[in-house]
Amino acid sequence: MKTVLKNGYVLIAGQLQRADVLIDAGMIQDISPEIPASQNQVVSIAGQVILPGFVDVHVHFREPGYTDKETIATGSLAAAHGGYTTVFSMPNVQPVPDTPQRWLQMQQLNQQKGCIHIQQYASITRQRTGNELVDFKALKQVGACGFSNDGSGVQTAATMYQAMQAAAQVHLPIAAHIEDDSLAHGGVMNAGLSAQKLHLPGIPAVSETAQLARDLELAAATGVHYHACHLSTAASVELVRAAKKRGVNVTAEVTPHHLLLDESMITTDNPLFKMNPPLRTLADRQALLSGLLDGTIDCIATDHAPHTKLDKQGSMLTAAFGITGLETSFAVLYTSLVQSNLCSLAQLVNWMSTQPARIFHLTQAGRIAIGAPADLTVVDLNHWTTITAANMLSKGKNSPFIGRKVAAQIKATMVHGQWVYQQEAK
Ligand SMILES: [Zn+2]
Numbered sequence: 001m002k003t004v005l006k007n008g009y010v011l012i013a014g015q016l017q018r019a020d021v022l023i024d025a026g027m028i029q030d031i032s033p034e035i036p037a038s039q040n041q042v043v044s045i046a047g048q049v050i051l052p053g054f055v056d057v058h059v060h061f062r063e064p065g066y067t068d069k070e071t072i073a074t075g076s077l078a079a080a081h082g083g084y085t086t087v088f089s090m091p092n093v094q095p096v097p098d099t100p101q102r103w104l105q106m107q108q109l110n111q112q113k114g115c116i117h118i119q120q121y122a123s124i125t126r127q128r129t130g131n132e133l134v135d136f137k138a139l140k141q142v143g144a145c146g147f148s149n150d151g152s153g154v155q156t157a158a159t160m161y162q163a164m165q166a167a168a169q170v171h172l173p174i175a176a177h178i179e180d181d182s183l184a185h186g187g188v189m190n191a192g193l194s195a196q197k198l199h200l201p202g203i204p205a206v207s208e209t210a211q212l213a214r215d216l217e218l219a220a221a222t223g224v225h226y227h228a229c230h231l232s233t234a235a236s237v238e239l240v241r242a243a244k245k246r247g248v249n250v251t252a253e254v255t256p257h258h259l260l261l262d263e264s265m266i267t268t269d270n271p272l273f274k275m276n277p278p279l280r281t282l283a284d285r286q287a288l289l290s291g292l293l294d295g296t297i298d299c300i301a302t303d304h305a306p307h308t309k310l311d312k313q314g315s316m317l318t319a320a321f322g323i324t325g326l327e328t329s330f331a332v333l334y335t336s337l338v339q340s341n342l343c344s345l346a347q348l349v350n351w352m353s354t355q356p357a358r359i360f361h362l363t364q365a366g367r368i369a370i371g372a373p374a375d376l377t378v379v380d381l382n383h384w385t386t387i388t389a390a391n392m393l394s395k396g397k398n399s400p401f402i403g404r405k406v407a408a409q410i411k412a413t414m415v416h417g418q419w420v421y422q423q424e425a426k
Contacts, residue, residue, distance in 0.1 A: 026417035053085025058301035065094025078394035080421035083377035136166035153179035183207035232277035234287030271319030306396020331406035
């Protein structure tokens with residue numbers, strides 16, 4: 001049976017327009033002001049907004065290996081709850097998908113257990129550590145979407161150089177966690193005023209920028225598509241801006257938390273504010289937003305990093321790095337950026353859906369159009385609510401946004417014409 005989403009507003013060419021959407025066999029068959037209900041299953045979404053499903057190129061689903069933190073089932077449901085229809089899963093699981101066989105096992109799990117589209121990264125080096133490279137060609141052949149050692153930077157320049165040469169040959173991106181361990185060791189938050197006040201060891205901005213400068217030179221020399229993960233500093237934005245200007249094949253992402261939070265908000269030793277890279281200064285945060293607005297930064301990615309309650313207890317000195325993000329990203333960004341007129345809804349949707357799909361060459365994602373797959377999310381932009389742990393579907397409740405009032409709510413998410421999340425009527 002065909003489905004009509006009736007009386008909603010659709011984001012078309014950057015404008016919200018009143019339109020019905022007809023879905024058949026997983027595809028969008030028609031978009032027009034009035035589609036008759038006859039013969040069709042009608043879903044009334046009066047006053048709500050239909051957006052292209054969001055695409056997150058940086059998530060951690062923890063399975064296999066760490067299923068007390070998250071599973072593919074709970075992680076993908078959390079993604080659907082946040083309006084995402086496609087995510088890219090990082091390879092810091094156990095076993096690491098660093099051979100074609102292990103990658104295929106991983107992807108099979110994704111397909112069996114995930115309720116949305118999951119693209120799977122392979123690691124850059126064996127076991128995601130050291131200097132022994134994976135077989136880039138074989139991993140491309142089985143279907144890897146790119147290569148990443150996320151969680152740690154590649155420490156040796158020669159290793160990164162060879163990895164980029166190999167990735168360039170198979171036309172796949174390197175998605176880099178950028179961190180020089182020799183400059184960052186022991187830090188738990190930004191090396192700055194808040195760390196000094198709290199007597200906690202800091203991670204200096206140079207631990208990111210020094211390696212980013214190195215990597216941009218290597219990317220220029222190899223021609224690889226270099227994707228810079230979770231930029232956190234103003235100097236990093238400037239490095240990427242200059243590299244783009246001289247034609248380096250670089251793209252970059254920023255997280256919602258680096259856009260909306262900064263170190264001045266860390267007034268107690270609170271592990272919910274511990275992530276890597278850390279929250280930097282207000283000036284860094286402003287530079288990240290400017291970078292998004294001028295196109296230096298291409299997209300927003302959550303770096304969804306669920307942990308157990310125990311992992312995030314106690315002091316920042318011992319707690320795990322990382323916070324969740326999939327279920328809160330749209331609501332917090334819409335409220336803080338769009339409602340404050342810092343950007344438009346169309347820009348936010350571009351950064352969360354169209355752009356990540358484009359830079360990773362997903363031709364079927366990131367758009368609402370006749371003939372495109374029905375991967376979409378239905379949002380109420382006029383529904384104030386408070387973010388609570390109880391409403392989260394992720395196993396991880398480690399979000400610094402809990403308690404925040406937000407102006408928008410994801411009502412339902414559809415992947416290939418099937419509802420994968422629908423808010424229960426209350
Ligand atoms: Zn990372």
